[in-house]
Amino acid sequence: MHFDTRLVHAGSVPGDPHAPTSTPIYQTATFAQEDALGGGRYDYTRSGNPTREVLERQLAELEGGTHASAFASGMAALTAITRLVRAGQRILAGSDLYGGTFRLLTQVLPSLGIEADFVDTTDLGAVAAALRPETALVLVETPTNPLQRIVDLRAVARLVHEYGALLAVDNTFLSPVLQRPLELGADLVVYSATKHLAGHGDATAGAVITRDERIAERVVFVQNAEGTALAPFESWLVLRGVQTLALRVSRAQHSARRIARFLAQHPDVTRVHYAGLPSHAGHALHASQADGPGTVVSFETGSFERSRRLVDACRLFSIAVSFGGVRSQISLPGKMSHASIPAAVRADRALPEDLVRVSVGIEDPRDLLADLQHALRTSSARVEVRS
Ligand SMILES: *Cc1c(COP(=O)(O)O)cnc(C)c1O
Numbered sequence: 001m002h003f004d005t006r007l008v009h010a011g012s013v014p015g016d017p018h019a020p021t022s023t024p025i026y027q028t029a030t031f032a033q034e035d036a037l038g039g040g041r042y043d044y045t046r047s048g049n050p051t052r053e054v055l056e057r058q059l060a061e062l063e064g065g066t067h068a069s070a071f072a073s074g075m076a077a078l079t080a081i082t083r084l085v086r087a088g089q090r091i092l093a094g095s096d097l098y099g100g101t102f103r104l105l106t107q108v109l110p111s112l113g114i115e116a117d118f119v120d121t122t123d124l125g126a127v128a129a130a131l132r133p134e135t136a137l138v139l140v141e142t143p144t145n146p147l148q149r150i151v152d153l154r155a156v157a158r159l160v161h162e163y164g165a166l167l168a169v170d171n172t173f174l175s176p177v178l179q180r181p182l183e184l185g186a187d188l189v190v191y192s193a194t195k196h197l198a199g200h201g202d203a204t205a206g207a208v209i210t211r212d213e214r215i216a217e218r219v220v221f222v223q224n225a226e227g228t229a230l231a232p233f234e235s236w237l238v239l240r241g242v243q244t245l246a247l248r249v250s251r252a253q254h255s256a257r258r259i260a261r262f263l264a265q266h267p268d269v270t271r272v273h274y275a276g277l278p279s280h281a282g283h284a285l286h287a288s289q290a291d292g293p294g295t296v297v298s299f300e301t302g303s304f305e306r307s308r309r310l311v312d313a314c315r316l317f318s319i320a321v322s323f324g325g326v327r328s329q330i331s332l333p334g335k336m337s338h339a340s341i342p343a344a345v346r347a348d349r350a351l352p353e354d355l356v357r358v359s360v361g362i363e364d365p366r367d368l369l370a371d372l373q374h375a376l377r378t379s380s381a382r383v384e385v386r387s
Pocket residue numbers: 073074075076098100101141145170172173191192193194195204205206
């Protein structure tokens with residue numbers, strides 16, 4: 001079956017005789033056992049639940065993996081993979097990465113004796129120089145968010161493996177419809193399923209996917225031991241969302257391309273970050289490892305005040321930190337999703353204060369363009385009045 005068909009046809013609950021067309025929600029904490037010695041396939045939902053298991057099998061299969069574990073959030077999934085690292089070992093991470101991940105690596109893990117190094121992972125020489133004998137895990141995102149810099153996944157995987165470390169890719173930005181890092185050499189793929197996979201802004205969820213039996217065993221152990229598994233109802237919401245993943249991403253990406261082109265020729269926009277534009281520095285590299293540029297476009301206006309007014313002037317784009325949902329959203333990453341990165345570090349990593357990020361939803365693109373046109377007019381008109 002082709003990918004889009006597999007999205008619609010998740011597997012069935014083991015042993016279900018009724019062939020339901022929607023996976024049932026096993027909203028139960030416990031499962032009665034066959035006898036005093038146990039013996040049931042499931043016993044307790046923290047350790048295993050049929051609804052979650054259907055989702056996990058589907059996510060593994062979509063990714064070209066053999067095992068997936070679903071977590072209560074993307075951060076829970078990311079935390080689980082850091083459990084593969086022991087005290088004294090180090091994590092090497094991309095310097096332009098999700099703010100919550102930065103917070104986890106710098107404010108939680110050091111107390112466990114695990115330190116993180118940050119490097120521009122688009123620079124292979126810098127990655128090679130930053131790898132140390134103690135580096136156990138390398139964590140990257142590509143395209144990075146919000147600046148959309150492209151990491152050469154095949155090359156980074158080769159380097160990381162030469163050092164005997166594991167490569168994890170946070171693939172939240174694109175979803176498996178557009179990029180499947182295991183096929184490019186990654187050992188682990190991590191998702192915030194809150195974004196594209198669930199897709200409707202109504203569930204918080206995460207996932208870890210791998211082909212490596214030993215890694216999978218450890219992740220499953222941690223998921224149960226730390227009690228971070230995804231609940232049955234949320235598992236069902238993600239299963240429901242995944243069915244329309246390709247349709248949603250394809251529609252939103254089509255609109256995102258139009259919006260990126262519109263912004264690129266607009267006189268009040270100084271710079272557009274979108275891997276789909278031929279002028280983007282990583283355009284060709286991205287095309288060599290992914291099937292599309294995705295649904296998020298970032299741009300600069302040259303002035304923080306103007307960007308702020310622009311965001312405030314939008315009527316259809318809601319001001320929200322997330323992406324990957326059916327509704328379009330707009331934000332100032334420096335002030336919102338990446339606010340957990342200290343200002344000095346943000347400046348160091350060249351995250352411009354006037355950066356605006358739009359997450360394109362599945363609305364009619366004409367309405368989205370009209371909203372941005374209006375917001376750009378409003379924001380620049382007021383600048384002129386002031387000066
Ligand atoms: C949102 C996000 C996360 C965190 O996921 P939650 O579901 O919010 O916990 C991690 N990585 C990336 C790239 C994200 O966009």
